Amino acid sequence: MASIIQRLARLLRHRWSEGGLRRALSPALQEQLARRVAASERRHTGQIRICIEGGLPLSYLWRGATARERALTLFGKLRVWDTEHNNGVLIYLLLADHAIEIVWDRGLARRVAVEDWHATVAQMGASFRAGRYEEGLTQALEEVSARLVQHFPTPPETPGDAPNELPDAPVLL
Known part of the structure; x- marks a missing residue:
């Protein structure tokens, strides 16, 4: 019985959180983040995508999927895995679960310790808990x-002229 109640509560939380997405990320902030991603990508050959989702799709909720599972799926769907140097990074936020995930490609996995990524997530979480989304996203973007x-x-x-393989604008789902 508790499991059913927990599932229903999560379902309602995810449906309710979809409206909070637009409040958390104003159009001005979305534009600013896209400019920051573009500026960052002129300094390296990697690709960065930011994806923010209010709540999980019903199919994910029904099977009890985690934010990590969704982030891994979106890493593929958004083609972050498909960069020339295998150095794409996805910064994923799931507002309903207050979850933050960073997914990085195998080129970075060989060079950056998992603990470094976890530290970035922890710092983002502290900013988000205080309602400072812009600060948290900006800091994470700088660290990545x-x-x-x-x-x-x-x-x-080719200084400042690295190819841009993926769109820079945040994805809102």
Whole structure:
């Protein structure tokens, strides 16, 4: 019985949270994040996507899927895995569960410790709990950018002219 109540509560929370997505990310903030992603990507060969979802789709809720499962699925659907140097990063927020996930491609997995990514998630979480979405996303974007610049800098022959393989605008679902 408790399991059914928990499932129903989660379902309602996810449906209710869909409306909060637009309040958390104003059009001005979305535009600002897209500019920051574009500026970051001129400094390295990696690709960064930000995806924010109010609540999980019913099919995910029904089977009890986690935010991590959804982030991994979106990593593929948004083609973050399909970059030339295997150095794409997805920053995923699931508002209904207050969940943050960062998914990185195998090129980064060989060079950046998992603990570094977890530290970034922890810092984002502190900002989000205080209602400072812009600050949390900006800080995470700066940290991801620093790792990409360190491990995948733009080649000297093409400064500021790295190819842009993926859209820069945040994805809101």
